[in-house]
Amino acid sequence: MTDFKELAQLLFPNIKKAPQDMEDMYPPRALKEGARVTRFAPSPTGFLHFGNLFTCMVSYKTAKTTDGVFYVRVEDTDQKRKVEGAIDVMLKGLSVYGINADEGVVGDEKEIGDYGPYYQSARVEIYQTYAKALVEQGLAYPCFCSADELDEIRTAQENESIKGYWGKWAKCRDLSFEQIKANIDSGMSWTLRLKSPGDLEKKCYFDDMIKGKIEMPENVQDVVLLKSDGIPTYHFAHAVDDHLMRTTHVVRGDEWISSVPIHLQLFKVLGFKPPKYAHVSPIMKEENGGKRKLSKRKDPEAAVTYYAEEGYPQESVNEYMMTLANSNFEDWRRMNKTEPIEKFPFNLKKMSVSGALFDIVKLTDVSKNVISVMPAEKVFELAYAWSKEYQPQLAELFAQDEAKATAILNIDREGKKPRKDIAKWSDVLDYVSYMYDETFVPNYELNGNATPSLAVKVIEEYLKVVNLDDDKDAWFGRMKEVCPLVGCTPNVKEYKAEPEKFEGHVGDVSTIIRVALTGRTNTPDLFAITALLGEDTVKARLNSALNHYKEEM
Known part of the structure; x- marks a missing residue:
């Protein structure tokens, strides 16, 4: 087919802008050389997993250690999965651990920054502008295959090594303009597919910031770019957004490695320079002599809310995450006992290739160290605030006499070797219980020579x-x-x-x-x-x- 421009106008009659208009609207950022632009791109589903927090922290540190920009983009193109208020919950969860966006979505339906909208559902015109351009270049085409027809293709491919909509299975790839127009005129719905330039004999290569050099087969599938309602798929939207928002480094879970050939191909056909990728291995947990992923179904500590409920200070969780992120952090901390964590020279290349092992005992030890060097006033303030929400009995004791409570918490705190009795605020009630008649429980067991x-x-x-x-x-x-x-x-x-x-x-x-x-x-x-x-x-x-x-x- 040679009528690509005519086809593009047929498919997108309402799109009047061109990619250059978008490039002018979202120019390169005025940042110093080497500054990195990263993002957190959640779906509005509401659950903040510890793995999400960890990956987000890595993304945040990557930007902050280079005087770059960290932004939040909400990937809400699948409206069926949207949970009301979910984004606010996630952002507040991140904020607890000091992760606050420089720009992007900063609350439900609230945005700041010059590269928005930061909700993908509000960027449909932008995606369709680039989609129209791809059609004009003969790099994308409408597909009219029904769900039943796609199922038939999957069934026929049962014994094929490469499955999907490609090659001889791509039934709509070479339809004439007349056939396409007739289908549209008859009211048939369509999706827009990439006309993949991939070659079965070729490989794509990329240098992952964590995993190192990776070689994979090129993508040959004609992946869907726009769904039948004109909304983009994740693959297409993320390529357009990461380019226009001038993302330099994409930090995400390593389950996305298999999609990299598609993403690199999309960046290439769109004429964009691809970002650097850093794929973070999942947080693992030991079980029965083996290892498995931290599971939100099996492990209470998988939910970020667990740490607030138990009363782990955010400083403790941040310190612990940094021990998981960079193997040299603990040595740095021993040499820099009083330095703020922000001074640590975080480095993506020092992250574990195979995945860090979650250890609640280690978190507890880290937290004891963190709390042991806090001034008594801060311990009181944080424990009191926590108790008001989670442990009213402790709050009532502290409310009787705040100065006394602070003095209790200050015992053995200011010496060279402070005690490490408290790992989390839920430990405090037991720790101070004998100081109050209401909670004192006599126990007259003796040891040593005492009889x-x-x-x-x-x-x-x-x-x-x-x-x-x-x-x-x-x-x-x-x-x-x-x-x-x-x-x-x-x-x-x-x-x-x-x-x-x-x-x-x-x-x-x-x-x-x-x-x-x-x-x-x-x-x-x-x-x-x-x-x-x-x-x-x-x-x-x-x-x-x-x-x-x-x-x-």
Whole structure:
């Protein structure tokens, strides 16, 4: 057929603009050399998977480490799958982890930036402009095959190595202009297909930023560009959009690698320079000695909402994701303990080719480290805010006295080796429970040399001398003074040298007091705990413990 321009006018009578108009409307960005433009392109389905967050973070870092642009484009051409409010939910989920778009969709039906619209459903004229141009060049054609006819092709190809609409199976590829016009005049619906220039004997090559050099067969299929309603397929829309929005690097899951030959071919026939691709391997999880993908059906941690519900600080999740993303991050963090994560020189080429392994234990350890170096004021602020939504009991305790709550959280926090008891805000209630009468649960189990009979003697003597006005040295001095009165030594080394001479040492004495006051054998600084509990509570708990041990004797 030679009447390509006439065919293009027949198919797209309402399209008056040409590709050059679009090029003028969306010129190259004025960015410094080397700046990367990346995007997050969700469908409005509402679920933000941890894998989505991870891939999005990689895309975001790729732009930010080069002073580039990160934008959000919503791929909503499949209106049947649209969930109302889904985009807002996803964007808020990303924002929690510091991922905020420079441009694009920033809320439901809210956009900023000069390269929009950023909803694909609002860009139909743009896609059809390029589609018309492809028809004019003889690179695309209408296909009138019904669903039944396409099923027949699939059935006939059952034993073929290459399946799809191509070669002899492409029934509408060579229809004459007269046949096409007659079909349209009779009301037949049509899709627009690419007239693939692919060759079975040739390969396409591309250098993936993560996977390295990849070689694949060229695409020979005449893929659909526009559906029968004039809406583009993902393949066509993404090629047009990534070009006009001047995307330099496409970061996406590696399930899209198989589509790269189609995408590269589309960029070529459209006359566009293709972006660089970086295909991120899926997050994996160990199971029964093997590995599988993190699953939203099987794994609660697959949902990004899980981390908020459990109370993992966003800083912890970000630090953990960076350990998954770049193998050198942990060494950098050890050398740069106080530097903000934004200073880390993130590099796509240092990402795992095979897929990072999700480890909740590792996340917990990372989070303990992150929280341990937070100021008490920040720990209180974040834990209190979390508790108001997820744990009202903790919120009520904190509301009684915010200064006291902050002081509790500050115990053993400002030293060179801060404690690492808290991994997430849901740990806080248990961590502080013994500091409040409402949540204190007595537990009088002892360890070491501490026995009920020794406990009775220790508590009786300590009650005589306890004084909450003491400073720390005086407080510990009183603990030592109790030792000889109950058959213990204030010197641990002396006890170790001749244990038979003593019932215990000062550590056993302090353990008895610790257990009486907190119900635990391991706590932060006992002096600070005693001071915050107050005299009435201290004496009441000591007397309760004394009565308990007397009954045990």
